[in-house]
Amino acid sequence: HYELIPQTTLAAAEASLRDEIGPYIALLLSRADAQVERQARRIETLKARAELQQGRLTRPDETGKASVSSSVRRRRLAGEDKLRARMVRQRKEALRYGLERLELEVLQKERELRRRLDG
Template identity: 40%
Template sequence: MSSLGPAVSSLRSSISLLESSINLLDTGVSDYRRLQKVLTTQQHFELLPEPTLRTAQQSILDEITPAITGLLGTAEAHITQLGRREESLRARSELLEGRLESDRRRRDSALEAKPVPDRARQGSGKDVNGVKALELKRLRQKKERLQYAVGRLELESRQRQRELRKSMAAVKD
């Protein structure tokens, strides 16, 4: 057995060396899964060729353009409608202003044109001239009222024409 002693001792030393190597490898490889995950690259951004990018941009443009055109048409129609409404309101305002002015004139003329007593008419030539002056004043006021009435009718006519144009435009749309 003496010849086997050195072989056994060499085998034991080899086994201890092998165990030591296994322990070293085990500590080196035990973190392998984490290292594998850390070392794998993740692609966060995809690089695309330029023609593909242009095609995508064109498809988005083709998708959005009709919607934008529709919205612009709607906005223009609304603006046109608001313009017509503004014209109508202005005409109505002018008409109502004219009516107020006419009422003021009537009140003023009613206050100024008090009936002349019969005794004053029978008096002197001065009184006759005064009566003629009052009659002339009344006739001028009547003329102004008639002019106002004509103006008011013209405004009403223009307003009705605008409304007719508006309704015709609505029928065309």
């Protein structure tokens, strides 16, 4: 059993419903856009991190040849000198890692700036 409703009542109900839920829809759309942007940035970060890790994976192959001569030098070092050399190597690796992270951060900031200027 259906009742007929006048067109004006139906139009008023539609307008009321649109006015009531319109702001919520706009809010949900803006949240969805923000989430999509966050995910896009995350994808870019993960891609850049993967490139960085790939570079690290290829680096040991390049330095593997030099490790033979360095291992002979390490045998000559005694006690305190070994410790000092190890600390210097660790510091060097830490600095190299820090530099790579900063370079990655710079690339990411450049991408974000380009995206903001283009968008």
